Amino acid sequence: xxxxxxxxxxxxxxxxxxxxxxxxxxxxxxxxxxxxxxxxxxxxxxxxxxxxxxxxxxxxxxxxxxxxxxxxxxxxxxxxxxxxxxxxxxxxxxxxxxxxxxxxxxxxxxxxxxx
Amino acid sequence: xxxxxxxxxxxxxxxxxxxxxxxxxxxxxxxxxxxxxxxxxxxxxxxxxxxxxxxxxxxxxxxxxxxxxxxxxxxxxxxxxxxxxxxxxxxxxxxxxxxxxxxxxxxxxxxxxxxxx
Numbered sequence: 001x002x003x004x005x006x007x008x009x010x011x012x013x014x015x016x017x018x019x020x021x022x023x024x025x026x027x028x029x030x031x032x033x034x035x036x037x038x039x040x041x042x043x044x045x046x047x048x049x050x051x052x053x054x055x056x057x058x059x060x061x062x063x064x065x066x067x068x069x070x071x072x073x074x075x076x077x078x079x080x081x082x083x084x085x086x087x088x089x090x091x092x093x094x095x096x097x098x099x100x101x102x103x104x105x106x107x108x109x110x111x112x113x114x115x
Numbered sequence: 116x117x118x119x120x121x122x123x124x125x126x127x128x129x130x131x132x133x134x135x136x137x138x139x140x141x142x143x144x145x146x147x148x149x150x151x152x153x154x155x156x157x158x159x160x161x162x163x164x165x166x167x168x169x170x171x172x173x174x175x176x177x178x179x180x181x182x183x184x185x186x187x188x189x190x191x192x193x194x195x196x197x198x199x200x201x202x203x204x205x206x207x208x209x210x211x212x213x214x215x216x217x218x219x220x221x222x223x224x225x226x227x228x229x230x231x232x
Contacts, residue, residue, distance in 0.1 A: 042119075088158065106160035
């Protein structure tokens with residue numbers, strides 16, 4: 001059983017560019033959450049998708065947007081990249097929205113470097 | 116807003132010894148869930164242990180146990196008989212109770228634990 005997978009593993013972009021990160025949830029999971037983990041920091045919640053809709057959003061600007069597909073996979077898009085967007089982007093999947101009761105499984109992350 | 120604080124950026128301990136990682140949090144909620152996650156050098160975050168605030172009994176998972184002090188808003192992780200594979204970043208996390216659509220994990224800044232052979 002494949003766990004949560006993310007692509008690409010590493011990415012280098014320049015300021016002002018746009019980037020798309022992809023996530024495939026663990027088999028049987030229908031909810032995907034995205035987190036940004038800056039170097040030396042804990043992950044920060046970006047948003048959560050369930051039934052192809054954004055259900056919750058953290059304190060991130062509109063430059064961060066996402067999408068969930070009918071097969072539950074998800075994309076994270078970041079427009080007009082800033083140097084401060086350099087981070088490890090983590091995807092986590094779970095069954096349903098109750099992340100307190102249902103264990104979230106994390107992917108290995110995508111390391112984004114903005115130059 | 117909920118906050119999670121981990122005051123120990125780094126710790127190290129000899130293999131087979133016991134180590135305790137500290138975490139404090141701030142919330143006005145009466146029920147909530149607390150977690151410890153482990154992030155090894157391979158980067159994949161793994162759930163170590165979970166505690167529901169309404170449950171007075173401290174959670175245990177094999178060599179991992181917590182000391183949950185609700186009044187003090189403290190949630191420490193004890194690792195017994197530490198092993199080299201325990202070397203990782205450890206994150207304390209908080210979420211509100213199962214309230215449809217309102218749950219998200221809030222993480223602390225982490226403690227880097229090194230197990231010395």
